[in-house]
Amino acid sequence: MNIDLSRRSFLRLAGAGVAATSLGALGFGEAEAAELAHVRDFKLTATTETRNTCPYCSVACGIIIYARPDDTGKRRVVHIEGDADHPTNRGTLCPKGAALKDFVNAPTRLTQPMIRKPGAAAFEPIAWDDALDRIARAIKDDRDANFLATNEAGVPVNRWTTMGFLAASATTNETAWATYKVVRSMGVVGFDNQARV
């Protein structure tokens, strides 16, 4: 808003000297005021766009997840699309990846550990601690029963072939490395870091 003193004569001739918007300075203030009055009653709505990795397979396509608050104020995923900046997929997605929004918002989506007890017809919820305790017990029992330290010829093999382990494809390299070390060190040979499609 500092008027340049050396420009005083020019600015006076140009009708300048007062801070104004482009529309105000050019004489379109009436149109501007009408537009401002019109938008006054509108509100802004915030959408977030978040980068992530498609969880389906080891191609690990980049995706952008759009989320917006619903009527209750809880943020909901409203759209998922391929990330055009991702070097792997450049914005493209396979049919499974393109349907990710329904996967996220599915009413049947697993949101807590569930157990189907022997003989039961349906799954029921179980606390995380109880679930992990049961899994650990089952793994330990199975390994104790089936771990092979040597083969028939007496050669050390240290393998455990009766359990398989499936980890996620959307993990980081570091997570995949740690998972590999933990699982392989127990002798598990049936191990993968993704669901093959």
Added chain:
Amino acid sequence: MTQDIPARPDMIGGVSTPPLAILPRPARLFAARADRFAHLAEGSRLAPYLRFMADLTRAQADLAGSLPPVAPLSPDRVALARASRMPPIDRHAVLDDPGLAATLDALIAAARAIAMPAPARLALDALADAAPEDRRWLVANVLDDAIPADSVAPHLFVAAAVQLHLARLAATLDSGDLVAIRTGVCPACGGKPAASVVTGVMGAEGARYAACAGCQTLWNEVRVKCLSCGSTKGIAFQSVDDGTEGAQIKAETCDACDTWVKQMDQHKNPSLDPIADDVASLGLDALMRGGRWRRGGFDPFLTGY
């Protein structure tokens, strides 16, 4: 069948790498923008201003076809800029370019035929009679992407001439000679973006291009990334809530530097123009003024927001 067709393995499966920059074709660009301004004016509360902008942009388009051709930059200059990761168009050199002075004269003459309110006419007349040092001051401000708040009107006409000249200069470049400089900096002229567009053009679907407010070059920028500071944290999009889900113009806000820049979904509506629709979506600017962010996009036709 003797034509030599180069192999394009990146096109297999339709997954291609978007080009870094799309250089302007000035006559076509300004003509399309003038049409867009005229279309947006229909039924708009901002109609008088949009019609005026349509006429001014039409003058840019006409001059783009009728002015004598601009001299291309020297290959040495382009090579030096590329080697030092600088924009080839040197805005300091453009300031005293006689071609720009001639363009400004021609634009002032053409603008005189446009219907406009008295304050605009006063500014245009003052500009026509302005001393060379006053004109140089105006041009320098526009080339610095900084319009003084107290003299917006004369700068608007100068900005139209600078846009035209820089766009014609950029059109002489080869987009393959450009290199990415920094987030939010035009690789052709070093200018600021007016807005950004998510494009739907073949080979770059869904990629975001920042639209230079000066030379009108479109350059590729990673999405969900602040065009002012380059942060990828704390980015969100504000749009006018009109009850529908389909806002095509959103304000990309950055909580790291507290600025925002418009992003337009051209892949949903190819008619969107980064300058014309920026002006026409002034309502979004008005609502954004009430928030914590300040406008990061530079548009000499929307100064004050």
